[in-house]
Amino acid sequence: MNEISQDIREYAHYYRSLYFKDMEKNVLALESALNNNGFTVEWAHNPESLAEHIHNLLPQKSYNKVCVDVQNRQNIFPPQENLNECQISSLVNREFNVDALIVDADFAVVSDGSLVFVDKQTQSCFNFANNIIVIVNLDQVILHHSELPVFLHIKNNNNSDFPQDVKIIRSNLTQIIPDPFISTDTKGYNTLNINVSVILYANTTNMDPLLEDDFLVSSVFCIHCNRCQEVCPVAKTTNLSPIDIVKKNCLDEYNRTQNIFKQTTLCGMCQEVCPVNIPLTDLLSYEMNIVDSNFTNWKSNYLFKIFSKRSKLNKTSNFFLYKLFMKLMFGKNKQLQNYFNRNKSTYFAIKEEENSTEPEENNAII
Numbered sequence: 001m002n003e004i005s006q007d008i009r010e011y012a013h014y015y016r017s018l019y020f021k022d023m024e025k026n027v028l029a030l031e032s033a034l035n036n037n038g039f040t041v042e043w044a045h046n047p048e049s050l051a052e053h054i055h056n057l058l059p060q061k062s063y064n065k066v067c068v069d070v071q072n073r074q075n076i077f078p079p080q081e082n083l084n085e086c087q088i089s090s091l092v093n094r095e096f097n098v099d100a101l102i103v104d105a106d107f108a109v110v111s112d113g114s115l116v117f118v119d120k121q122t123q124s125c126f127n128f129a130n131n132i133i134v135i136v137n138l139d140q141v142i143l144h145h146s147e148l149p150v151f152l153h154i155k156n157n158n159n160s161d162f163p164q165d166v167k168i169i170r171s172n173l174t175q176i177i178p179d180p181f182i183s184t185d186t187k188g189y190n191t192l193n194i195n196v197s198v199i200l201y202a203n204t205t206n207m208d209p210l211l212e213d214d215f216l217v218s219s220v221f222c223i224h225c226n227r228c229q230e231v232c233p234v235a236k237t238t239n240l241s242p243i244d245i246v247k248k249n250c251l252d253e254y255n256r257t258q259n260i261f262k263q264t265t266l267c268g269m270c271q272e273v274c275p276v277n278i279p280l281t282d283l284l285s286y287e288m289n290i291v292d293s294n295f296t297n298w299k300s301n302y303l304f305k306i307f308s309k310r311s312k313l314n315k316t317s318n319f320f321l322y323k324l325f326m327k328l329m330f331g332k333n334k335q336l337q338n339y340f341n342r343n344k345s346t347y348f349a350i351k352e353e354e355n356s357t358e359p360e361e362n363n364a365i366i
Contacts, residue, residue, distance in 0.1 A: 033113025064099035100130035228270035
């Protein structure tokens, strides 16, 4: 995975802040641009309404073939029982055409309503679908094409500067069908218009609490690159990335469980690799304090002091300093001290211990 320079991170953070600063106006401008391009535009505000819109846009005959190429599909559009779904490999290998292709755009551009796809498995097969349904997550929108190189560089998972395959569409596509009866009076092929429908999707239940908080709003700058999850030691057990924890913890039903205290060690590695400079560790500390004590001045409380010392410890491999840190900071909280000591072998490697005989205690640090 390519290294992201600090200059690129700052540009990306700035561009994301510009979009979210006046998000409502920008989204309406995007809708207008998409309509001008001839796309059919729908709105969805939760997974249920997204599934309903998709079914309304699909061909009505039950035997029609549908292919789905959606990142993080389980969270956005889970497998549907009433879909005659075919494998992506079947479409890529040209075994047959499909009646509908459901795909999510990596970015949408407000200025001209173009849709950007990066290294999609099916993007070389768009001309083999009679209908294309594009899901545009409203947190993956940029204002101008001049911003695109920054985000393409960030989105690239290879060692090169940019992805290998980028597809941009600004209008409905055309399918080329060979004419079985070739003569001097015909072109040798026929054309069939491919209808492109766009669903503007925002899970407002999860997004609204973040947008309403001046500090948490930076969490929606995420471009789903998965870098934080790849370096997070806890994610190997919980399957939750640091940004997922931040977003989920703002919901009341999640907040009350206090699970956040079991899902982070505040190691700071996620914040170091974030390509859009999201202050992930600060956000986790902030939410832990909201859950634990609802302090208004969160930087002055005990938890922030723990993080400030631990962030310094993250930069050293000195085992003596590690033990001293554990004794000073967690000496009065045996549960937390034992939790960290169980994982001291690699310091960051977090493993769930099965059949633990320790009595359950309050998960709060303070």
